[in-house]
Ligand SMILES: NC(=O)c1ccc[n+]([C@@H]2O[C@H](COP(=O)([O-])OP(=O)(O)OC[C@H]3O[C@@H](n4cnc5c(N)ncnc54)[C@H](O)[C@@H]3O)[C@@H](O)[C@H]2O)c1
């Protein structure tokens with residue numbers, strides 16, 4: 001196998017690339033409105049109830065209708081996954097890795113088509129959509145290589161004992177439930193799903209109700225790559241209805257979740273309870289929200305810092321768990337950084353992401369837009385709104401990129417995950433205080449610092465308590481295999497997706513010791 005290298009991002013400045021993307025977008029737009037069934041044990045199942053997936057750039061456009069599962073069908077999906085597990089768990093690591101490589105190759109060929117679905121269904125700009133698709137490819141390429149390493153690693157790290165043969169093996173866990181979010185509806189779904197199946201598990205995938213169509217397209221892609229029936233079952237449905245049911249199912253062995261803190265904690269509680277007939281303690285891997293901060297020191301390159309803050313805060317309308325929602329700036333350069341950020345923000349173009357000129361698109365849906373509008377009201381009480389501050393009246397769910405100055409560290413704007421384009425600024429007296437403010441949160445996902453002084457950098461490395469700390473660069477945009485991703489505290493179980501230990505989370509280790 002050639003060494004892993006991340007998938008290059010598309011250069012839309014190249015006319016041929018832009019044209020190829022546009023034709024994919026036109027083609028996908030023609031397919032909009034399609035109906036997708038559930039997939040249980042490889043069979044298509046159509047239901048009478050549907051989830052309507054809307055284009056966030058224009059609520060009048062239906063991207064697709066997904067069949068909606070109920071408990072009975074979700075139970076059938078667990079049965080199908082359990083049946084498939086018998087064979088899939090005995091496949092060689094090499095053949096499972098090959099499947100991931102085939103799926104990655106197919107996705108590379110159909111890159112623009114998948115990105116176009118992301119533009120339509122998730123409201124991503126083509127640049128953000130392309131990065132999402134590239135990350136999905138990366139997860140599969142990376143995990144395909146990690147599977148072999150995992151099986152090679154176990155026994156080689158045992159100490160020898162005379163007169164014995166000792167073998168350590170990573171075994172899969174069983175049937176898992178994959179619960180994924182809408183904000184990286186391809187990359188995160190693909191990463192969570194393929195990591196679990198790469199080591200021999202079978203899964204029921206419950207995608208987000210905002211983005212079921214792209215999830216279906218991914219399951220189809222796995223089928224095109226040759227995945228056996230039942231290894232991945234596709235099960236859109238309401239979180240409360242089938243999510244809770246699947247999490248509590250006695251024959252579900254593990255749950256891999258990415259989403260908000262509230263839902264993550266709810267699942268944690270349910271998964272901890274033993275259901276009648278259950279034979280194991282369920283494994284729970286959870287990646288949750290963030291309240292990520294960027295700290296700027298008095299000696300920093302202020303232009304670099306302002307560009308990093310604005311890009312981290314407003315890329316994909318602030319709807320990344322890694323997004324910068326707090327800028328904590330040394331008092332000596334506070335006004336300058338604020339001014340630079342406001343000027344950069346006012347240049348951002350907002351609108352329908354089908355238009356390449358728009359940097360920022362909509363937020364995901366009306367509920368999210370309403371929630372962010374409430375925070376814009378809170379912003380007026382908790383600070384000074386310097387730019388933005390309103391929703392945009394349109395058919396899509398647009399919110400102006402908003403900067404709020406002079407916010408107190410304990411204000412709601414500095415504590416609660418808004419998940420929209422709202423950035424709060426707080427002033428720090430000195431570097432110690434800046435780090436204290438940055439850590440004054442229940443989350444601990446990403447963070448950046450901009451500083452030149454070596455002492456300040458080293459102090460931040462030791463004291464800034466986040467899973468992903470970046471120095472003199474933005475706090476979004478982790479690359480698979482380069483920046484393993486996951487956070488501390490209420491940001492989750494720090495599972496480090498795209499890192500060397502991730503696959504182990506979906507395994508159990510068996511030691512066999514034979515006396516000679
Ligand atoms: N840490 C990370 O790596 C990471 C990555 C992406 C997103 N996120 C976080 O995800 C959130 C945004 O995504 P979201 O709005 O889709 O999150 P969400 O928690 O609302 O939903 C996530 C998934 O959980 C499902 N769900 C809801 N209720 C459920 C229940 N009772 N049982 C089982 N499943 C249920 C949803 O249908 C969806 O599929 C943000 O908080 C963001 O920070 C974290």
Ligand SMILES: N[C@@H](CCC=O)C(=O)O
Nearest residue numbers: 320321322476477478485
């Ligand atoms: N891994 C992504 C964030 C995923 C969550 O939304 C990043 O690093 O920006």
